Amino acid sequence: MGEQSVEYRALRFGEIQTMKEQDLIIFANHVSTTCRQMLNKLARPNITEDMLNTLDTTTQQLDDAIDEQKKMISTREAKTFEREEKANAIYVQIAEICEVGKKIWEEKNEAYYNDYVIYGSKEAIEEDEEMEAEKSIQQ
Numbered sequence: 001m002g003e004q005s006v007e008y009r010a011l012r013f014g015e016i017q018t019m020k021e022q023d024l025i026i027f028a029n030h031v032s033t034t035c036r037q038m039l040n041k042l043a044r045p046n047i048t049e050d051m052l053n054t055l056d057t058t059t060q061q062l063d064d065a066i067d068e069q070k071k072m073i074s075t076r077e078a079k080t081f082e083r084e085e086k087a088n089a090i091y092v093q094i095a096e097i098c099e100v101g102k103k104i105w106e107e108k109n110e111a112y113y114n115d116y117v118i119y120g121s122k123e124a125i126e127e128d129e130e131m132e133a134e135k136s137i138q139q
Contacts, residue, residue: 021066028059094118 032052101116
């Protein structure tokens with residue numbers, strides 16, 4: 001049974017090098033089915049039912065691993081969405097706290113007020129002004 005035989009061509013081994021995982025599962029199932037139909041002819045080159053059973057088991061393990069990987073990808077996407085929702089909730093809470101802080105320090109201490117501005121101030125406060133503001137509050 002050589003490369004030109006009907007049996008060898010039926011197995012389509014030449015395609016195996018370019019197959020993706022999912023195609024490999026389909027191909028392995030094809031090989032198993034085809035070999036079982038020709039088991040009498042293949043006994044001479046030592047292809048046995050046990051070998052085909054091992055092939056079937058390994059093929060199923062690969063298929064299960066691919067399914068598990070897809071499930072984990074979906075889980076990762078769901079967890080990403082969940083983290084984004086939690087981060088947004090935290091941002092809303094921090095923004096509310098900052099609004100309270102700004103109301104407390106508005107028109108009393110610009111340096112402290114700016115501590116509660118989330119996106120920063122357009123005008124920089126000089127260090128001397130900041131120190132003066134702190135001293136006036138401490139008094």
